[in-house]
Amino acid sequence: MTENSEQPSKRKARKQKKFKPKARTPRGFRDMAGAELQLQNHMLQTISQVYEAYGFAALDTSAFEYADALGKFLPDDNRPNEGVFALEDDDGQWMSLRYDLTAPLARYVAEHYDRLPKPLRRYQFGPVWRNEKPGPGRYRQFMQIDADTVGATNQAADAEICMMAADCMEALGIERGDYLVRINNRKIMDGLLEAIGLDPQAEDFDSRRLTILRAMDKYDRLGLNGVTALLGEGRKDESGDFTKGAGLDAAQIDKVAQMVSISANDRTSALQGMAALVKDTESGKQGLHELVEMAALFTKLGYQADRLAIDPSVVRGLGYYTGPVYEIELTFKAEDEDGELARFGSVGGGGRYDDLVKRFKGVEIPATGISIGVSRLAAALTLLGKGDGAEPAPLVVVTVMDKETRPDLMVLVADLRAAGLRAEVYMGDSAMKAQLRYADSRGARLVVIEGEDERAAGVVTLK
Amino acid sequence: MTENSEQPSKRKARKQKKFKPKARTPRGFRDMAGAELQLQNHMLQTISQVYEAYGFAALDTSAFEYADALGKFLPDDNRPNEGVFALEDDDGQWMSLRYDLTAPLARYVAEHYDRLPKPLRRYQFGPVWRNEKPGPGRYRQFMQIDADTVGATNQAADAEICMMAADCMEALGIERGDYLVRINNRKIMDGLLEAIGLDPQAEDFDSRRLTILRAMDKYDRLGLNGVTALLGEGRKDESGDFTKGAGLDAAQIDKVAQMVSISANDRTSALQGMAALVKDTESGKQGLHELVEMAALFTKLGYQADRLAIDPSVVRGLGYYTGPVYEIELTFKAEDEDGELARFGSVGGGGRYDDLVKRFKGVEIPATGISIGVSRLAAALTLLGKGDGAEPAPLVVVTVMDKETRPDLMVLVADLRAAGLRAEVYMGDSAMKAQLRYADSRGARLVVIEGEDERAAGVVTLK
Numbered sequence: 001m002t003e004n005s006e007q008p009s010k011r012k013a014r015k016q017k018k019f020k021p022k023a024r025t026p027r028g029f030r031d032m033a034g035a036e037l038q039l040q041n042h043m044l045q046t047i048s049q050v051y052e053a054y055g056f057a058a059l060d061t062s063a064f065e066y067a068d069a070l071g072k073f074l075p076d077d078n079r080p081n082e083g084v085f086a087l088e089d090d091d092g093q094w095m096s097l098r099y100d101l102t103a104p105l106a107r108y109v110a111e112h113y114d115r116l117p118k119p120l121r122r123y124q125f126g127p128v129w130r131n132e133k134p135g136p137g138r139y140r141q142f143m144q145i146d147a148d149t150v151g152a153t154n155q156a157a158d159a160e161i162c163m164m165a166a167d168c169m170e171a172l173g174i175e176r177g178d179y180l181v182r183i184n185n186r187k188i189m190d191g192l193l194e195a196i197g198l199d200p201q202a203e204d205f206d207s208r209r210l211t212i213l214r215a216m217d218k219y220d221r222l223g224l225n226g227v228t229a230l231l232g233e234g235r236k237d238e239s240g241d242f243t244k245g246a247g248l249d250a251a252q253i254d255k256v257a258q259m260v261s262i263s264a265n266d267r268t269s270a271l272q273g274m275a276a277l278v279k280d281t282e283s284g285k286q287g288l289h290e291l292v293e294m295a296a297l298f299t300k301l302g303y304q305a306d307r308l309a310i311d312p313s314v315v316r317g318l319g320y321y322t323g324p325v326y327e328i329e330l331t332f333k334a335e336d337e338d339g340e341l342a343r344f345g346s347v348g349g350g351g352r353y354d355d356l357v358k359r360f361k362g363v364e365i366p367a368t369g370i371s372i373g374v375s376r377l378a379a380a381l382t383l384l385g386k387g388d389g390a391e392p393a394p395l396v397v398v399t400v401m402d403k404e405t406r407p408d409l410m411v412l413v414a415d416l417r418a419a420g421l422r423a424e425v426y427m428g429d430s431a432m433k434a435q436l437r438y439a440d441s442r443g444a445r446l447v448v449i450e451g452e453d454e455r456a457a458g459v460v461t462l463k
Numbered sequence: 464m465t466e467n468s469e470q471p472s473k474r475k476a477r478k479q480k481k482f483k484p485k486a487r488t489p490r491g492f493r494d495m496a497g498a499e500l501q502l503q504n505h506m507l508q509t510i511s512q513v514y515e516a517y518g519f520a521a522l523d524t525s526a527f528e529y530a531d532a533l534g535k536f537l538p539d540d541n542r543p544n545e546g547v548f549a550l551e552d553d554d555g556q557w558m559s560l561r562y563d564l565t566a567p568l569a570r571y572v573a574e575h576y577d578r579l580p581k582p583l584r585r586y587q588f589g590p591v592w593r594n595e596k597p598g599p600g601r602y603r604q605f606m607q608i609d610a611d612t613v614g615a616t617n618q619a620a621d622a623e624i625c626m627m628a629a630d631c632m633e634a635l636g637i638e639r640g641d642y643l644v645r646i647n648n649r650k651i652m653d654g655l656l657e658a659i660g661l662d663p664q665a666e667d668f669d670s671r672r673l674t675i676l677r678a679m680d681k682y683d684r685l686g687l688n689g690v691t692a693l694l695g696e697g698r699k700d701e702s703g704d705f706t707k708g709a710g711l712d713a714a715q716i717d718k719v720a721q722m723v724s725i726s727a728n729d730r731t732s733a734l735q736g737m738a739a740l741v742k743d744t745e746s747g748k749q750g751l752h753e754l755v756e757m758a759a760l761f762t763k764l765g766y767q768a769d770r771l772a773i774d775p776s777v778v779r780g781l782g783y784y785t786g787p788v789y790e791i792e793l794t795f796k797a798e799d800e801d802g803e804l805a806r807f808g809s810v811g812g813g814g815r816y817d818d819l820v821k822r823f824k825g826v827e828i829p830a831t832g833i834s835i836g837v838s839r840l841a842a843a844l845t846l847l848g849k850g851d852g853a854e855p856a857p858l859v860v861v862t863v864m865d866k867e868t869r870p871d872l873m874v875l876v877a878d879l880r881a882a883g884l885r886a887e888v889y890m891g892d893s894a895m896k897a898q899l900r901y902a903d904s905r906g907a908r909l910v911v912i913e914g915e916d917e918r919a920a921g922v923v924t925l926k
Contacts, residue, residue, distance in 0.1 A: 021529070023573030024529065025822040026556070026558050033522045057497070060479075061495075063590065065489065089490065092488070119901075141526060156888070160890070296870070360484060407760055408763075423517075427615040434581075436581075
């Protein structure tokens with residue numbers, strides 16, 4: 001009995017010892033390897049080189065920031081500490097993984113302000129983390145590459161970043177016509193709201209402003225009728241869901257609709273159209289002046305509207321922007337794996353955010369910058385057939401017929417390497433068939449087989 | 464009164480609105496910029512190229528793993544889920560940031576085993592996170608670059624990685640004689656414990672084994688007397704702290720002392736010395752056989768003991784190793800900033816870990832690999848004066864005397880860029896003195912000043 005009663009607990013102990021965790025990537029995260037990773041690294045290098053050529057210098061901040069330093073500036077969200085991965089340190093302070101590379105920059109500038117060059121021109125790439133619901137192609141960790149100029153108020157800094165964005169696309173092999181940097185200015189939006197008589201002191205101003213901007217942002221997808229509905233009573237979509245509108249009257253709706261319908265084909269006429277709608281407002285005039293300055297620089301430096309367009313339907317998130325905003329869009333259409341026509345839309349963007357550093361310093365430190373989302377851009381390059389530029393040197397796999405010869409083959413392979421090739425001796429212990437399968441799965445350009453006859457004759461067979 | 468009673472809460476609301484977080488890097492984390500970051504990126508690229516040449520292919524896993532997948536294999540620690548940054552996902556699952564790149568590899572191999580080439584040869588670099596007490600030069604996030612061969616049982620795979628480690632050091636400009644890869648085998652350690660009569664079934668075997676290995680590991684620092692004390696009753700250090708010893712008897716201590724005193728100068732005599740101490744034990748014989756095989760390959764491929772040494776005092780952490788272990792040591796001495804003589808010691812290492820994937824799969828999948836700690840290596844390269852190889856193209860800063868001319872200067876700078884230079888127009892609005900200071904702080908090689916006279920004459924002044 002005593003023995004029997006001990007048995008189950010012993011068995012249990014053994015069972016616990018043999019606990020086998022399931023090997024799986026955490027929900028919403030992924031591994032990257034092979035051609036996809038090569039392409040990503042190639043893109044990061046290419047964009048870095050463009051940023052470097054413009055005089056931006058690399059910065060790498062840590063993955064963590066104190067939660068209070070990240071603040072409530074999460075784009076698309078506007079809720080403090082939601083959407084981030086946060087944990088409490090053993091000294092009771094809350095840290096969060098960065099959700100973008102802009103908030104850490106603001107902290108960095110505020111922390112080191114006195115010893116930094118002014119303006120500070122830094123670029124940075126690295127993963128960012130968003131604690132959101134994952135979906136197909138929507139991961140909770142992804143790669144961004146940013147460039148920002150901090151400490152310059154003038155529009156040359158904004159214009160330069162837009163031109164640099166265009167340069168990045170072309171450096172990646174995306175041809176003119178297949179991308180477009182669309183540019184607007186937040187101050188013009190504010191001018192428009194003022195021009196249609198919205199009272200900034202009104203209780204519901206913020207929420208109405210948000211509803212109007214969101215409606216304008218949907219012009220691309222919903223067209224003028226959809227936007228008009230969202231500006232007025234609201235809109236029922238195909239699934240029957242109703243979205244409450246901004247409740248504007250007909251005259252107001254008409255002006256906002258005029259704004260989003262302005263064609264982006266020609267910068268001068270786009271600016272004229274915008275001017276007609278906001279000209280009497282202070283912030284509208286200021287925003288227009290800034291865009292006019294930028295457009296003049298674009299023209300001077302040879303960037304036409306087929307690369308850099310003025311487009312009033314660009315709203316660019318709902319976060320911290322205070323002046324010019326810009327969005328990089330891929331405009332080509334391509335069939336995806338399922339034969340569906342894919343349109344890529346935005347692969348990055350940015351704008352001026354003069355208030356972000358102010359949170360820490362109390363004083364305003366102007367800043368403007370861009371963020372490029374590498375993963376979506378990589379998918380686009382692959383569809384464009386531009387994903388192959390990143391291929392490494394050809395790989396040679398040397399098979400092993402007889403283990404005794406491996407040392408000689410390792411000498412051979414060291415010579416191939418010294419000649420600049422990638423080369424390896426098969427390191428497993430399987431038979432030739434498995435070795436050839438291995439060489440195949442590695443994408444080897446050349447397979448070297450040394451058999452007995454070959455060894456006797458001092459030659460190798462190439463496959 | 465009513466008005467007065469409302470005042471404080473209004474004031475409070477305004478105060479809360481003006482909350483200014485302190486801008487600071489989280490405790491134990493840091494930013495990296497300038498020459499330091501350039502050097503790190505250069506090193507990652509150089510080591511990646513060596514790994515690539517050997518046929519290792521890049522992999523990038525996500526920062527998070529499920530906590531159960533990381534398991535209790537944290538090196539130096541052996542305690543489950545301590546020393547890591549962990550958080551609970553909204554579905555109740557615990558995730559941890561990776562503390563090394565080996566545990567994620569084990570998970571990756573187990574998850575994708577059927578579709579992976581066998582052996583799998585992958586390299587990976589990226590930050591790892593340790594939730595430890597930070598100290599001077601000791602950060603809670605740092606960069607590693609690993610290479611592993613998974614699925615090869617033979618010692619050619621281990622030997623290859625040791626030779627590749629030596630190649631990495633030389634590719635970085637560290638000269639022969641300034642580094643040493645020291646190699647041992649865990650099975651020989653087990654053989655030694657068996658040879659001195661330790662009973663693996665004894666209750667206190669694990670803790671005594673640990674104490675003995677830790678004592679051997681200290682041979683470098685404490686010398687033979689220190690190790691002898693730690694093997695016997697124990698040792699009082701200079702501060703008066705007493706470390707309890709392993710409690711071995713004189714004959715046992717003598718054999719362990721003989722083992723650690725074996726000179727690493729000559730591989731053949733080192734192997735003979737080890738053989739004399741463990742030859743009668745099964746695992747000792749097995750370990751020796753493996754080292755002999757590796758040494759033969761080193762000799763065949765021209766790597767002498769000044770690069771790859773057999774050294775019985777290498778213990779290499781206390782974690783998951785099952786066979787050959789290796790450690791990359793920098794052997795040159797250099798003065799640090801304070802004029803102190805600095806010895807760098809280990810900048811990386813690794814070994815065979817045949818059990819790590821077994822946790823997930825149940826079956827043993829052999830693996831051997833190396834991990835290089837980039838930060839410590841970077842500090843060493845800087846002291847060696849080898850840190851400059853990473854310099855980017857020279858930077859040209861063009862100053863702005865009169866804002867009206869900025870567009871023309873931006874055209875000039877675009878031309879310089881097209882000619883392969885890094886070039887920028889000063890983007891701030893400060894006076895010339897501040898602009899020159901800016902150019903200086905950016906490390907500009909060339910400063911372009913266009914004044915009125917120059918503009919009239921169509922020339923620029925170079926400084």
